[in-house]
Amino acid sequence: MQARREHAADRRASMARLRALLADQTSSDQEIDKALREVRADEEEFRRREGQLRSALDEDLSGRQQARLVFFEERLHRVMQRRLREAAGRGPEGRPERGRGPDAGRRPGRPDAPGPGIEPGPEDEPGPEDNDL
DSSP, X not given: OHHHHHHHHHHHHHHHHHHHXXXXXXXXXXXXXXXXXXHHHHHHHHHHHHHHHHHHXXXXXXHHHHHHHHHHHHHHHHHHHHHXXXXXXXXXXXXXXXXXXXXXXXXXXXXXXXXXXXXXXXXXXXXXXXXXX
């Protein structure tokens, strides 16, 4: 998680520089190319670091635990994507739901009132692959 946070901070800074150069009509192609290389280098470095961390983690896990981790990560990704869509007022297929938006379920006049809770779906339930992690 620390590696992800560091990468996210580096990526935001690199993207901000690239965005500023693109917005500035006086930026040269060389400046833009250099900033673009930096963004891509950050991505490659993160992938390399993530691979190292994965290898180190795998050394401490049995094959069964590694396999369960693969399914856990896949399910976690699906749950996160679903919750992000729901928070944006979108249905399971990513299409906007009728009458739903970011403020759906909030009481009028109370901007700080919480919206509807996110009910757990079947993919939120622990499966056999979650044991022994």
